[in-house]
Amino acid sequence: MKILVCMSNVPDTTTKVRFTDGNTRLDAAGIQWIINPWDELALTRALELKDAGAISAVEVINVGPALTEATLRKALAIGADKAWRIDAETADGYQVAQLLAQWLKDQAFDILLAGVESSDYNSSGVGIMLAALAGIPSVSNVSGLSIEGGQVILKREIEGGQQQLKAHGPFLAVVQKGIALEPRIPSMRGIMTARTKPLEVVPAHPVAARTAYQAFSLPQPKGSCRMVDPEQPDELFRLLHEEARVI
């Protein structure tokens, strides 16, 4: 069985975001790019399954410009067998999903993994759109993936509970918290061997975006925090009731 991990390339989560060109574009100056945290956990789980002998190969793919190759190399260093980059600057998740779906036609993967959202645009769409376009079943909110005796068992979160599912045939899972505990970090040897692993660049067919980001803004800064005397706890509830009107 082969696993494909869809990876997005996002600014480090502690980045202070700023915009340029009349607030239409992220100011990329000084930004450190990372593998989207969910995708890093998905990759970690895929490699754990490979170590356990249940999976023959783990490949990663990103739709993006050459800039994203640093994170693809990192995925190879962590342990992925092969990386793909579909060479495109995309405007929305639909475009990404469509490019992935076209590419997928000539591939054979048993399990596709995507994260619940990219920590940049948080659009929570690419995974499910890809599955819908490719015509394969999808399952969301997946917090566990195991393979026992060739059987693929998934754990997913439902409103107020959990469910165990069994997959029959290829599928796409949108993964979230729980899929792996700590992201795997590259070893020295991994970094050395990553240089010789394949990173294949694929040209993109033109696809039109369906949405566009017109402008960005920063949220209104919060007013200052009003301090309440720890000796006067009743005062807090008075304020919450009379001033904030939330209780």
Next chain:
Amino acid sequence: MSNILYLAEHREGSFRKPALELASYAHALARQTGGQAIALVLGKVGADQLSRLGSYGTQHILHAAEGSFDPMDNGIWSTAVAEAAIKVSARLVVFSASLQGRAIAPAVAVRLEAGLVAGVNGLPSSMQPLTVERKVYSGKALATVVVHTEKAVMTLSPNTFGLKESSGDAVAEVWTVPTLPSLSFEVLETSRSEGKLLLSEADVVVSAGRGMKGHEHWKPVEDLATVLGAATACSRPVSDEGWRPHGEHVGQTGKIIAPNLYFALGISGAVQHIAGVSSSKVIVAVNKDPEAPIFGAADYGILGDVHTVVPALVEAAKRFKENS
């Protein structure tokens, strides 16, 4: 005249706040387009519950009572919504940004060849072309998104629009989805924690962090939640340590919530934590470090030791409840 279709989620036959908020939102959208707000209800729901949707401005309900809608299956649910959207000629299809809504909205968008905007936080500023605002970069910025397609699919961030009652009756139509696919996955086991207030539905959330020092100190946190009718939550290290269940973890890599009132007890306020709670209307922080970043995100703060302040808050909350 463009109709708005929304998916009215229910829990065991009753509509919760997110569904009623979405009904309010769909009604407001319908007033902008001059069309109708139409609800799609999947699974068994009684007439008294269905009529509640009318009091939030819903004019028409498509009720697909029969069909295997439990468990939620991406294939079955997205087919049902897409078929309903075609049936009622919906220009806009809206969902709550809930577990289900987020799971199926993208598939519905593909089926309808519609643009998708996830996690909108209010009404569109323009309907033609559809232009609407949403949060990006984990809440650190806002973006204005324009949809190029005629139809659009949106998910609404919880607790951003609010409940808006309006008088009216909804006409419920029993409907059978023409071509439902079969279940995509075999269900082996389902476990639900019955009756518990869900984090995603709670108006008040009491959350605590590593400052509590250990799971054995959680009693006052739970007591405060009980007195206030709140759900409990925690920071990531707390669930990683196993002090609290994983379902309570909020933040960028946990649940993203937007209650009216959020208590952060012994939580430092790291950006990844704030990413999950910054949409709360009011944040109260208790911390012993005056430099803790949480005070920068909070509306009210108490500088002090959680081990003495939280029990005092429990007593004060009891007094408040008795007098109100």
